Each structure stands twice: as C-alpha cells, then as structure tokens.
Amino acid sequence: MASHVLPFEKPLAELLDRVAGLRAALGSDPSLRVELERLEAHAAVVARMLFSELTPWQKVQLSRHPKRPYTLDYIQHLISDFVELHGDRRFSEDAAIVAGLGRFGGRSVLVIGHQKGRAAKENVKRNFGMAQPEGYRKADRLYTIADRFQLPILSFVDTPGAYPGIGAEERGQSEAIGACLATLSRVGVPVITTIIGEGGSGGALALAVANRVHVLEYGTYAVISPEGCASILWKDGTKAPEAAERMRMTAPELLKLGVVDRIVCEPSGGAHRDAAATAALVGQAIEEALTELLPLSREELVNDRYARFRRLGTVRIAS
Amino acid sequence: MTWPEKRRLGGSAKEKKTLGEGLFRKCDGCDETLETDALAATFEVCPKCEHHHKLAPSRWRDLLLDDGKLEQWDANLVACDPLEFTDGKTYPQRLAAAQRNTGANDAIDTGLASIDGRPIAYGAFFFSFMGGSMGSVVGEKIARLFEGAKERRLPVVLLQASGGARMQEGILSLMQMAKAVAAQERHRGAGLPFLSVLLHPTTGGVAASFAFLGDVNIAEPRALIGFAGARVIETTIRQKLPEGFQRAEFLLEHGLVDRILARSQMRNEFSVLLSHLQAHTAREVG
Numbered sequence A: 001m002a003s004h005v006l007p008f009e010k011p012l013a014e015l016l017d018r019v020a021g022l023r024a025a026l027g028s029d030p031s032l033r034v035e036l037e038r039l040e041a042h043a044a045v046v047a048r049m050l051f052s053e054l055t056p057w058q059k060v061q062l063s064r065h066p067k068r069p070y071t072l073d074y075i076q077h078l079i080s081d082f083v084e085l086h087g088d089r090r091f092s093e094d095a096a097i098v099a100g101l102g103r104f105g106g107r108s109v110l111v112i113g114h115q116k117g118r119a120a121k122e123n124v125k126r127n128f129g130m131a132q133p134e135g136y137r138k139a140d141r142l143y144t145i146a147d148r149f150q151l152p153i154l155s156f157v158d159t160p161g162a163y164p165g166i167g168a169e170e171r172g173q174s175e176a177i178g179a180c181l182a183t184l185s186r187v188g189v190p191v192i193t194t195i196i197g198e199g200g201s202g203g204a205l206a207l208a209v210a211n212r213v214h215v216l217e218y219g220t221y222a223v224i225s226p227e228g229c230a231s232i233l234w235k236d237g238t239k240a241p242e243a244a245e246r247m248r249m250t251a252p253e254l255l256k257l258g259v260v261d262r263i264v265c266e267p268s269g270g271a272h273r274d275a276a277a278t279a280a281l282v283g284q285a286i287e288e289a290l291t292e293l294l295p296l297s298r299e300e301l302v303n304d305r306y307a308r309f310r311r312l313g314t315v316r317i318a319s
Numbered sequence B: 001m002t003w004p005e006k007r008r009l010g011g012s013a014k015e016k017k018t019l020g021e022g023l024f025r026k027c028d029g030c031d032e033t034l035e036t037d038a039l040a041a042t043f044e045v046c047p048k049c050e051h052h053h054k055l056a057p058s059r060w061r062d063l064l065l066d067d068g069k070l071e072q073w074d075a076n077l078v079a080c081d082p083l084e085f086t087d088g089k090t091y092p093q094r095l096a097a098a099q100r101n102t103g104a105n106d107a108i109d110t111g112l113a114s115i116d117g118r119p120i121a122y123g124a125f126f127f128s129f130m131g132g133s134m135g136s137v138v139g140e141k142i143a144r145l146f147e148g149a150k151e152r153r154l155p156v157v158l159l160q161a162s163g164g165a166r167m168q169e170g171i172l173s174l175m176q177m178a179k180a181v182a183a184q185e186r187h188r189g190a191g192l193p194f195l196s197v198l199l200h201p202t203t204g205g206v207a208a209s210f211a212f213l214g215d216v217n218i219a220e221p222r223a224l225i226g227f228a229g230a231r232v233i234e235t236t237i238r239q240k241l242p243e244g245f246q247r248a249e250f251l252l253e254h255g256l257v258d259r260i261l262a263r264s265q266m267r268n269e270f271s272v273l274l275s276h277l278q279a280h281t282a283r284e285v286g
Helices: A007-026 A030-052 A054-063 A072-077 A119-127 A134-146 A168-169 A173-186 A201-204 A226-233 A237-247 A251-257 A277-295 A298-310 B004-012 B036-041 B057-064 B092-103 B138-151 B168-189 B205-212 B232-235 B248-253 B263-277 B279-285
Strands: A080-084 A097-104 A107-114 A155-158 A191-200 A212-216 A220-221 A262-264 A315-317 B024-026 B034-037 B077-079 B108-115 B118-125 B154-162 B195-202 B216-219
Touching: A007 A030, A030 A097, A030 B248, A054 A191, A054 A220, A054 A237, A072 A097, A072 A107, A072 A155, A072 B092, A097 A251, A097 A277, A107 A134, A134 A173, A155 A201, A168 A191, A168 B232, A173 A298, A173 B036, A173 B168, A173 B205, A191 A277, A201 A212, A201 B036, A201 B168, A201 B205, A212 A251, A212 A277, A220 B168, A226 B168, A251 A262, A251 B168, A262 A277, A298 B168, A315 B138, B024 B036, B034 B036, B057 B108, B057 B118, B057 B263, B077 B092, B092 B168, B108 B138, B108 B263, B118 B138, B138 B154, B138 B168, B154 B205, B154 B248, B168 B195, B168 B205, B195 B205, B216 B248, B216 B263, B263 B279
Parallel strands: A107 A155, A155 A191, A191 A212, A191 A220, A212 A262, B118 B154, B154 B195, B195 B216
Antiparallel strands: A080 A097, A097 A107, A315 B077, B024 B034, B108 B118
C-alpha cells in the first residue's frame, strides 16, 4: 500500500492509516471513539486542503494512480447480469479492452472500456490498457451489435494510448481506430462516455465519440501524453509537468473547451480512496444522461452526436 | 493556366539541395545530379531511380486536375489560439511564420475540381505548413469538404501528408478526427466514393482517422505511413525497426492499401477508378 502513495498524498495517507488503526482498535476500547472522530474530521480537512490546489501534473498522476478504480470495478458496482464478450473474429482477443452486455438501472446496455492491470502479471495480460488493433476491432464489432439490438453504449476511457508496436502497425492500428470513429458516429443508440482515468489520444477517442462525455474530477484527456509533448517540444521528457500545464488536459479545462459535458466529482482524497462511492457518482451521472437521451429517435441521436463534434474547434475568417 | 501562388509555393528552396545557381539538384534517392527543370517536368520524380521528392500543392493540382484548376472552398478560414499555447514561440507566431513561408492560411486546400471532365471534391494537405498538422481549420475544412461533396453528390479525392494532430491546439485537434470522420461517414452513407491518397508522410491522428477509410486507398512509392512514430515504437519495444517498416510497400504487403501508384500513373488511374465507382450513377443519368 505504501508504495502506492503519491508524494503529495503522504500527509493524508498517514492520517488515514491512523484512522484505520483506531477503528480496528475500537472494538476492544470504546473510549477511542472520540479520538477517532476527531482524527476523521481532521483527515477530511487535510484532504480538502491537499486536493484544492493540485497542479495539472498532480492530477495526471492521480489519473494514473495504480489504486484507481478501473473499468471492471465500475462494471462490478454498476452493472448486473454482465456477460463479457471476447474477440475480434479476425485475429485474436485483446484484454486491454473489456466489453460485454449487461444491465444498467434495469436496462440492457453494451458496456466497453479500457482495462489496466493491478499487478505485474495482470498488466502483461492487459498491456497496461494499451490496445492492439484487435481491441478496437472488437469494439467496432460490438458497437454494431449495440446498434442492431438497440442497446445504449456505456464506455469507460482509461488508456495511455493505443499500443505503438510493430505488430500493431502490421495489422493496421490506424485503420482500426478510424473504423471505430466512423461506426460510433453512425450508431442509432445513446452513447455515453466516462473518462475514468487517462484519456490518451486516438486510443481513447475510439471509445469516446459519444452523445455525452463525462470526466471524473481527476481524469485527463489529451492528444498526446505530457511526456510525449515535452519530448517533442523540448527534447526532454522530464519536462512533462510543464507540458501538462500547457496542454489544458484537466477536467475544468476540458469542460471550458467543450470537449466534455460534465465533471463527476470524486470522493474526498480521490477515486482510489473509495471505489464504491466513485462508482455511485459515475452511475448517477450516466443515469441522468441516459434519461435525457432515451426519448430521442435513432436519427436524432445520430444528429445530436454529429452536432456535438461538429462544433468542437475554433476557426475564424481571415480579415 | 497560371496561378499566382504557384511560384511562391513551388519555391520552397530550403528543402532542396541546390547546386550551381539552382540549375542542378542532387536526387535524395540516388545522389544523381539532375537538372532542376528536368525534375520539374517529371513532377519531382527522379528519372534514374524514381525517387518521389516533395511536390508543391500547385504542382499537385497541375498533375491531377483538369487545367490544374481548383475552385477553392473556405480558403479564408484561419486558426485561433484556444489554448494560448506557447513553447518558446507562441502559436500565433508559428502560424504567422508558416503563412509567410507557404502563402497559405493553413495546412490544407479544399474545393471543387475535375479529373478528365469528371467533377470531384478535392483536398490536399500541405506538409510544409506546420508538418501538415491537423488543427481546427484542417478539421473544419475536411468536414466541409465531405459535407459539400455530399450535397453536390461528388466523389472526394483527398491527398494526405501530415504528421498528425496539431499539438498547439491540444485536445481540440483530437476532436477534429471525430468531426472529420463523422462527415466522411455521412458522405460514405450517401453512396459516394472516397479515394484516399496517402503521401509521404501520413502518420498519427490523420492516419488514425479518415486516411484508411477510403473506398480505395492509394499510396505513393516509399511514402512513410503509420500510426506511431518510429522513435516512439523503438522506445516502447526497445529494438530497432526493420528496413522498410511503415513504408508504402510494407502497407501493401500487409493489406492496408489497395495500390501503390507512381505520380505519372495517378491521374489516369484515378479517372478509371472513379468511372468504375460511379458507373451506377452514370447509368441513372442515362
């Protein structure tokens, strides 16, 4: 656990450890309750203080926090009767993207998201959430199924980016991503995306051509990683914190630019402190978006999505 | 037909290895010394080794379009600075420099043209304008190109040469991928053909959006085409990349493009391809 504490979280982590210790001891010594309550209140104040002035780079680190809830955690908390579906029918299965059919609030939906691994072994299987072309072809296949059977699409974005490798290029990484953008743009069902962690470039967008895009408070979304940006601009990847400032990749900036429609708040101390509470907040936002979108016809849904992306960007007429 | 911007755009002398007052040039492919005029006559293709050098936008129009003529759409669109981005120079400074050097407002020309009398909607990236990068202007012009083509029931021929998304517009550049593909998808849905022409180089966000979604994908010989940059891949996998990796021939071998065409073949073959793809509409018309 200690190795998963970010430097700026340390004061809070230490307090929370003491809270946990006191709570464990409470059974044998009820007189500790006063001290426990005092400490809990103090921890809440510290959390608010620490998290009120986070730099963009600290938010990037939170978005990548190894204890952060991943897609399968949201599925566990929000989706019932989940049946995972595998494979692209062409080459292989890619575990960096998980997808399947399930029930959200009593309604059948397609759920899809990038999936990172918790430990070394799982991260090998999940490739750190970096999909190969097969992951995107699986996505594309399932988008079509959602369209055929009138299933709303709930997607969860959490990837450093599409995998850059020899095999990925040989098997058409570009085409696989492009095809996802095209298919998502035409499906006649509600599409709701939540950026739960890292929204890394085209590999993220392939799951995010949605009617509504939500982002968690400490989620990020960018055209390139801050490390990549720094290494291009200054030939120095260690200047990533500076790049993160300039890239406007944090939730409030994304909302200002119109790239996301809603910020979902995280529990005190960040999503990784309370996965269940985070999932509940994410679920509530999805529920509200779905309520707005369900009355729309197929055509209206497609047009709504078209209009949403059509207006993104800024141009002017030359004087 | 002469075009005022022709000289300016053709004269990007910086990238040429000039010898003897510009009368001769060394081929980038085989080092052979060639007459500059002779090279211009072959549209910058080396007569000895067939190396395809960079070709200016006006020369592309001469090569492909009837009378070299393009009736431009949205030529007056220019970029804003939504991120107030700076990396030593501000984004407006970089834009102004690119505009001065190329005479263009941004990294793409779009509009109405014809090939062998067959009307088309045509777009061509300028790699010399900030690496052909796609920001809001490029995304908007491509969206309008496909929308305009759909309205007029025209095929689209789009020449791509781009390093990908424009970093100075950050996440908004990424959004252009979705915007442009959505417009392209509507054009496709209307039963209209799209010839996607991949020039050197076509990578990143442009590759991963509409570039491979052509009804027919055509690449120039030896063009570098791919999703990730070679350096990124090498750092990720910690090994050297094989010779010819991400070149047009590699893509043909892996089934990602339909054809590799030398410049001299393009116009004729585009015309034939469009005649096949539009055969049904010709019949309808009578």
